[in-house]
Amino acid sequence: MAAYVKSLRPDIKIIGVQTTDSDAMYQSLKTKRRVTLNDVGLFSDGTAVKQVGEETFRICKQCVDEIVLVDTDAVCAAIKDVFQDTRSILEPAGALAIAGAKLYAKREQLKGETLIRSPAART
Numbered sequence: 001m002a003a004y005v006k007s008l009r010p011d012i013k014i015i016g017v018q019t020t021d022s023d024a025m026y027q028s029l030k031t032k033r034r035v036t037l038n039d040v041g042l043f044s045d046g047t048a049v050k051q052v053g054e055e056t057f058r059i060c061k062q063c064v065d066e067i068v069l070v071d072t073d074a075v076c077a078a079i080k081d082v083f084q085d086t087r088s089i090l091e092p093a094g095a096l097a098i099a100g101a102k103l104y105a106k107r108e109q110l111k112g113e114t115l116i117r118s119p120a121a122r123t
C-alpha cells in the first residue's frame with residue numbers, strides 16, 4: 001500500500017503502527033537492518049512477527065515516513081471506540097490503525113484535520 005500511495009502522491013505521509021511488544025519493523029528501520037525479536041506480544045497476534053520480511057523491509061525503508069508504537073491499552077481503547085460508534089467488534093490487529101491514528105493526532109495536536117480519506121469522500 002505504501003509503495004502504491006507514494007508512487008501516486010509522494011507528498012502523502014505514510015505512518016505505520018506497531019504494538020510496543022511486537023515492534024520488529026520499528027526496530028529494524030531504526031537500526032537500518034532487519035532485527036529479530038526474542039519474543040512477541042500475543043494480544044495483537046495478527047501483527048506479531050519476530051522478524052520482518054526482506055522485501056517488506058526494503059519497501060518500508062523507501063516508503064514509510066514513520067512508525068508509531070501503541071500499547072495494549074491504546075488498542076483496547078480503539079476497540080471500545082469503534083464498538084461505541086458502530087456496534088462492530090474489531091480484532092486487535094484491526095484496531096491497530098485506529099489506535100495509531102489517535103496517538104498521532106494527539107501527539108501532533110491535530111484537530112479538524114483529515115488524516116484518512118476514502119476515495120468516495122472526494123466526490
